[in-house]
Amino acid sequence: MLKPLALLLVLAGSQCAPLGDLYLPDDDVEILTIENFKRYVENSTSAWLVEFYASWCGYCQRFAPPWKQFATEAAPWRDLVRVAVLECSDEINTPICRDFGIVKYPTVRYFHENSHFDGGDKGVIVPREFPVTVDAIKKNVIERFMTEMGEGRGVVYPNLLPYLHSDLEPFFDEEDDDIFYGFLVVEDSDSYLGGEVALDLHKTPNVTIRHALNNNTKLVKNLQIGKFPTLVIIDRNNNTQIVTENIEHKKELKATIADYLAKKGLKVCETTPEKKGHLSLDPHPDPKQRSRTLLRQKIKKMGDAVFQMDLETSLRYALLREVSTTKVIKGEQLAALRAFLNVIKKYFPFGYNSTSFINNLTNLTSSDEVQGVQVQVLVQQADDSGVFSTPQRFLGCQGSANRFRGYPCSLWRLFHYLTVNSVLLNVSNRKANPVEVLGAMHGYVKHFFSCSHCSEHFQKMAAERNLTSVSSLEESVLWLWEAHNVVNKRLKGDTTEDPEYPKEQFPTRLRCPECYGEDGTWRKKEVLKYLKRMYGRYSVRYVGSDTKVLFPGLDR
Structure with a gap:
């Protein structure tokens, strides 16, 4: 008989990680997908302004309201220029985002009238500013129109x-x-x-x-x-x-x-x-919405629990929808990918059927350059051959709406897991690199994490908090914990915050009373113990996992 959580998971459906809800058909933007992008934009008698975005990206969430308002105010221009969006976090759109070199979100591209993609027209990036306003968008767009006219295009204006x-x-x-x-x-x-x-x-x-x-x-x-x-x-x-x-x-x-x-x-x-x-x-x-809500409520009561499903979904999302969207990976990017895959190979909780998959990935990166689509093919083959034990969806990181939590939440948990297990698996290895995981995380966020504003913030924080000066593996665990709380404090009350999961300093006093001193300050030794308990290999929860993939022979 299925346990209550597993039953709820079945009732809630096993669809892939949900798509975003930033833009809806009632908005004044045109919603593009791989099915209509080329048909609408290429050889169009009007120009197109297309925002490429990811629904989970905090900067994209802040960008959406003024972009929609701009589309409304620019509606009389539709015969001249169309205002559109394309969601790169939808896996079906990955080929478009890769072909057009979209690796940071949000990216706004201007496609002039009669664009020919086969002729190399990839559009022109329209600058964006932060904080974003409708007036700033209008100014940058009209300046783009003027540039087009000055270069002999823009005849529609x-x-x-x-x-x-x-x-x-x-x-x-x-x-x-x-x-x-x-x-x-x-x-x-x-x-x-x-x-x-x-x-x-x-x-x-x-x-x-x-x-x-x-x-x-x-x-x-x-x-x-x-x-x-x-x-x-x-x-x-x-x-x-x-x-x-x-x-x-x-x-x-x-x-x-x-x-x-x-x-x-x-x-x-x-x-x-x-x-x-x-x-x-x-x-x-x-009809499955009620089951999903009940599932989310039960998972929420489990607090900081780490689920195999979130870890596997995070890794697949990173490889399929960020790394794979880079058309050609070389130089510093390739070095960052090698470092990322190295810590994944060492510390990720794969099942026993994963050896060939991770070896194929690391062997692929041993060359001077890698095509993003090659990574995509290997991950899809691994998915089809049963390397992963869960469907592609979020569990502990599922938000109250599709745009909340999700991938960023799961990526934090993935790196917390990696830092903790680098400690636990290197107890007798005095030569272990104390910044091995942190360095890999920094490289990944710098070169592949597609929320541009988030990436910039993390790189700045890494420099300010002296990431490279971390001198022990346990210190790396605490460095990442402190960095995560810095981000939580910055985003508390932000429009990107999930109202059902307000940003708090973690662990909370409720979850770890011994982590707090009488004066409210952190007792870091207790925090470290808590993090080791929560993110250790044997604390991972397998709700929704096919344990036969992870532990062959367990059911015999």
């Missing part, structure tokens, strides 16, 4: 290049004969108001909307402009009108233009083209 003349006499020289009215926004050099309004109203007939910068001093002087932004209205008869009030914001500026055109019997045109089609959400409730 209205003229977004600054007006450079010193007077208005040549204003209509490059315009079609059916352009009767011009609107020139003279603005600060770091403003994009004029460009944004030109894009919003690009379908309005008989008008052109341009912008000039306040560093065009001759024009500013000739027009006697002393305030920015200023709107200059001009018609074919060189009649001009200068407006300085109620135009500082896009809504006000557009209203001013609309009012002027209405007096001329014209209307502004600001239509929103439809999105491309994609799969809609299943309207029927998930």
Whole structure:
């Protein structure tokens, strides 16, 4: 008879690690997959802005709300440029992310109109800033459009290049004969108001909307402009009108233009083209959701327990969806991969059928360079041949929503496990390298961990906390424990925090009262004992594992 936890696991389903829920069909972004990416983006009459992301990535979670808001505000531009997303943490999309060299998330790529992938068009990275805002996204995107126009592309856009003349006499020289009215926004050099309004109203007939910068001093002087932004209205008869009030914001500026055109019997045109089609959400409730919730609640009561399922899922995710997405691995990256596989080979709790798999991986990295797809093939073959004892899903690291916990949680647990077992398996080895696991972790996070902001934070912390100065294996266990608590403290209350699993200093007083002194300070010797108990090889829980894979003959 199945035990209660195992029964719940069966009822909850054995699907792969769940996909994210950052973007939904109701959002104004286009949702791309391997099935529609090339069909929509290649040879498109419009340009595309595509965010490549992973749902578990904290930076991606912070990036999603402003990206969605940008897509909403840029909806009138859809006939010119489409705003889209593609989830690289979905294994089915790995070939796309590998082909386009996406190794850090989020990455935003701009694909110009009529892009030809066979011709080497891989898109252009659009800069992103942190903290991210809608205004910062707009500024970077419009600057990309202007660069495209300056390089002879971007023919789909209205003229977004600054007006450079010193007077208005040549204003209509490059315009079609059916352009009767011009609107020139003279603005600060770091403003994009004029460009944004030109894009919003690009379908309005008989008008052109341009912008000039306040560093065009001759024009500013000739027009006697002393305030920015200023709107200059001009018609074919060189009649001009200068407006300085109620135009500082896009809504006000557009209203001013609309009012002027209405007096001329014209209307502004600001239509929103439809999105491309994609799969809609299943309207029927998930019958297994209740079982998953009950399972999560029971697992939560087990506290800091380490599950074989989380360790195996973490390793497969790392190899399949991070290492494998790197098209060619060489140099420092390859050295980092060798170090990572070395500690995996030594300390990971594989079953007895794993020798050929891990040897094949390490032999593969003995060459001067490795193709990411070669790693993918070996891991998939191992999965098919029963090397792993569990399905690809999270158990102790499953969050209350798909975007919470998951892979980052499991990766922390994997490295805690590796540091602890490097101590336990090297008791009599005085020559053991005290930073063997920490160095491998640092190399992996630097070169392969795909959440770019998280990777940068860890590298900075490693330098500040002198990772390389760790002098014993036990000290390496405590170094990683302290580093993890530093991250927990930084992320406590953050938007990426799972409300059902708030960030706490671990172990909690409830789990390890002896780890705390009377004054609340840590008793590190007791913490070390606790970590050895929790992450030791014989403390791993095998809920959902096929123990015949791990311990052949056990059932005889």
